[in-house]
Amino acid sequence: MMETAISYPTEGGMGKTGSWRVFKPVLDESKCIKCWLCWIYCPEAAIDKKEFPEIDYDYCKGCGVCANECPVKAIKMEREEK
Amino acid sequence: MVAIPKLPEEEYLLKGNAACPGCPATIALRTALKALGKKTMLIVPASCSAVIQSLVPKTSFAVPTLNIAFAASAAAASGVAAALKMLGKDDITPVVWAGDGGSYDIGIQALSGALERGENFIYICYNNQMYSNTGIQRSGATPYGAWTTTTWTGKREMQKELAEIVLAHHPPYVATASIAYPDDLYDKVKKAKEMKGPRYIEILTPCPPGWRFDMSKTVELARLAVQTGAWVLYEAINGKIEFTSYSKMLLKGKKERKPIEEYLKLQGRFRHLTEEDVKKIKESIDEKWKHYMELYEE
Numbered sequence: 001m002m003e004t005a006i007s008y009p010t011e012g013g014m015g016k017t018g019s020w021r022v023f024k025p026v027l028d029e030s031k032c033i034k035c036w037l038c039w040i041y042c043p044e045a046a047i048d049k050k051e052f053p054e055i056d057y058d059y060c061k062g063c064g065v066c067a068n069e070c071p072v073k074a075i076k077m078e079r080e081e082k
Numbered sequence: 083m084v085a086i087p088k089l090p091e092e093e094y095l096l097k098g099n100a101a102c103p104g105c106p107a108t109i110a111l112r113t114a115l116k117a118l119g120k121k122t123m124l125i126v127p128a129s130c131s132a133v134i135q136s137l138v139p140k141t142s143f144a145v146p147t148l149n150i151a152f153a154a155s156a157a158a159a160s161g162v163a164a165a166l167k168m169l170g171k172d173d174i175t176p177v178v179w180a181g182d183g184g185s186y187d188i189g190i191q192a193l194s195g196a197l198e199r200g201e202n203f204i205y206i207c208y209n210n211q212m213y214s215n216t217g218i219q220r221s222g223a224t225p226y227g228a229w230t231t232t233t234w235t236g237k238r239e240m241q242k243e244l245a246e247i248v249l250a251h252h253p254p255y256v257a258t259a260s261i262a263y264p265d266d267l268y269d270k271v272k273k274a275k276e277m278k279g280p281r282y283i284e285i286l287t288p289c290p291p292g293w294r295f296d297m298s299k300t301v302e303l304a305r306l307a308v309q310t311g312a313w314v315l316y317e318a319i320n321g322k323i324e325f326t327s328y329s330k331m332l333l334k335g336k337k338e339r340k341p342i343e344e345y346l347k348l349q350g351r352f353r354h355l356t357e358e359d360v361k362k363i364k365e366s367i368d369e370k371w372k373h374y375m376e377l378y379e380e
Contacts, residue, residue, distance in 0.1 A: 009144040012098030013136025036087045040264045041301050043108040045093045059097035063104035064298030
């Protein structure tokens, strides 16, 4: 009998996708109003809900949706130095 | 409506998946799964989402997922719903998660059949208005004038309205949503989850490589589609259409529709449009809204 291919849930199914990044989002906590828009709009689920939004640089692909959507411009995109 | 900071924190889409940076499908899926919860079974036909799951033996979806042939998703969901009923597991929701290619074109026969039979499942179509996964070919959802690799002078035909085709089957719940309004999307999926019978939700998901725009503007474009009236947010419970969120404000005249050019100019797929093309798009949107206004006045 043929076996069915079964996959199991794993973080980093494609490895550390943070290596895809060219620009890196950096949060200025002093400006953050905790509206959590960056958190809900992150396509990667790479922003964790801590006291402030915490960006997981291991997996953030650097799309910049968070910086574009931040209503108070608390997130800036900086070029990666790798 | 649940405020965005109060949406559930559980994530069923895991980090480090195979989606492109700025992918709208993953934004939509994250919010939808927050509303559906752990007791969900996804049925995914050929689509970007089959790829986003990553490679065997790993998956980036933390709910059971059945990958099935392009045309078969609604038929497979009917089978899953029947099996769950036989096993007495009525707390599990079978949910089809399909693209517009798999819904408007290839999957429409199975979808229409399942709707007509009144199967007990939710069908979610994330609509990026083309076949993204196979390299940007035109679909039945591609709008007039849009460039794709198979309409490289711009599509000459209008898109069809699948939500209205679904409505003609008289299902208990039909809704359209947008990734720019996650609270509205969450609400609609939650509402669908609490109902029985075939339920249909369609989400507009602007695709950066397919629509030719910068990946940071995914949500901005989804918002502009609603604000310009090119995309409409509504829900229909037992056939009764109610507009929601921003579209409701437009309909009631509390907000003005933004000029369509604002939406078109951000997208490379519309770069070649002539003034006449833009006029034709404008007219088709005006016509659509005239129809909605008449519905509303009734």
